[in-house]
Amino acid sequence: MAEKKAHEVDGWLARPDAKVSVALIYGPDHGLVTERGRMFAAKSGVPLDDPFSVVRLDGAEVERDPGRLADEAGAISMFSARRLIWVRDAGASKTFAEAVKALAARPGADAVVLIEAGDLKKGAALRSAVEASPNAIALPCYADDQRSIDQVIDAALQKAAMSIELDARQLLKRNLGGDRLASRSEIDKLITYAHGARTIELDDVIAATGDASSVSADAVVDAALLGKLADLDLAFSRFIAGGNPMFQLLNTALRQFHALEMLRSGMDVSGKTPQAAVASAKPAIFFSRRNTVETALTRWTRPAIASALERLQGTVLRSRQRADLAQPIVRQCFLALAAESLRLAEQR
Numbered sequence: 001m002a003e004k005k006a007h008e009v010d011g012w013l014a015r016p017d018a019k020v021s022v023a024l025i026y027g028p029d030h031g032l033v034t035e036r037g038r039m040f041a042a043k044s045g046v047p048l049d050d051p052f053s054v055v056r057l058d059g060a061e062v063e064r065d066p067g068r069l070a071d072e073a074g075a076i077s078m079f080s081a082r083r084l085i086w087v088r089d090a091g092a093s094k095t096f097a098e099a100v101k102a103l104a105a106r107p108g109a110d111a112v113v114l115i116e117a118g119d120l121k122k123g124a125a126l127r128s129a130v131e132a133s134p135n136a137i138a139l140p141c142y143a144d145d146q147r148s149i150d151q152v153i154d155a156a157l158q159k160a161a162m163s164i165e166l167d168a169r170q171l172l173k174r175n176l177g178g179d180r181l182a183s184r185s186e187i188d189k190l191i192t193y194a195h196g197a198r199t200i201e202l203d204d205v206i207a208a209t210g211d212a213s214s215v216s217a218d219a220v221v222d223a224a225l226l227g228k229l230a231d232l233d234l235a236f237s238r239f240i241a242g243g244n245p246m247f248q249l250l251n252t253a254l255r256q257f258h259a260l261e262m263l264r265s266g267m268d269v270s271g272k273t274p275q276a277a278v279a280s281a282k283p284a285i286f287f288s289r290r291n292t293v294e295t296a297l298t299r300w301t302r303p304a305i306a307s308a309l310e311r312l313q314g315t316v317l318r319s320r321q322r323a324d325l326a327q328p329i330v331r332q333c334f335l336a337l338a339a340e341s342l343r344l345a346e347q348r
Contacts, residue, residue: 031181
């Protein structure tokens with residue numbers, strides 16, 4: 001059954017194929033993986049509150065005992081028509097992949113296996129095992145883009161019978177997107193704060209979210225963009241002191257460099273000035289960052305931006321592989337970006 005494209009996943013989950021015996025839900029957005037795992041489980045037809053019908057396993061358990069997966073899938077259900085084998089935090093080891101491959105080839109008669117995993121590159125053993133089976137499906141979960149974030153915001157506001165002003169929406173979106181569950185939590189917190197109002201305004205967003213993590217993340221990225229080493233050190237320290245996760249900072253940087261890449265490409269093609277490029281940007285750049293982006297556009301070339309994106313993506317991987325060293329790994333990345341900005345400024 002192979003793999004669904006990212007934009008096809010929600011549609012498939014709304015009407016999952018009953019023939020699927022193994023579903024792999026994976027990707028860098030842990031919150032979205034969790035949310036979609038719950039959606040699939042709810043559609044499985046298995047009573048999720050029945051401990052005899054739902055078997056929850058950790059990926060490490062299956063890696064230590066590969067036969068456990070087949071044993072659980074082959075067990076006879078005594079109290080319901082189907083059983084759900086729910087594996088969380090699945091690893092990318094070949095041992096685990098082989099266990100899944102064998103199960104997908106000869107699925108249990110009344111069992112469905114749900115596997116939640118982190119980011120898996122194309123060709124990874126676990127993805128390949130699932131994608132090659134007609135009885136299995138792989139569902140990718142990537143960080144929400146601007147359209148997806150708008151859909152999440154709109155759905156929550158519609159449920160609460162509320163609307164939001166444009167500038168308030170823009171500020172809110174800057175603090176969302178790295179993790180679906182975290183995004184929903186921020187939106188719910190805002191709706192609770194503005195309870196009783198028909199329209200959410202900019203002041204509501206600032207007051208409810210404090211915009212603390214977003215602003216501090218922007219401060220770190222902006223300091224790196226402009227090569228302001230002292231500001232970078234202070235902003236990074238404040239970001240850490242606020243208890244904010246490294247993935248949020250990296251996600252903010254990736255979004256901003258991608259946006260910078262699009263603006264710079266438009267400038268190179270049309271001959272626009274940085275000021276004109278920023279003025280016509282869609283979605284609009286928040287007013288407080290316009291001068292920073294204009295300055296960055298005069299300094300960062302497309303090859304330099306591409307190199308920065310590659311560095312950031314590599315940092316995402318390394319910080320996940322060595323979570324115990326995530327802070328120094330990320331700090332070193334931003335120092336390197338700031339140094340590159342200074343080098344580019346000298347070349348102008």
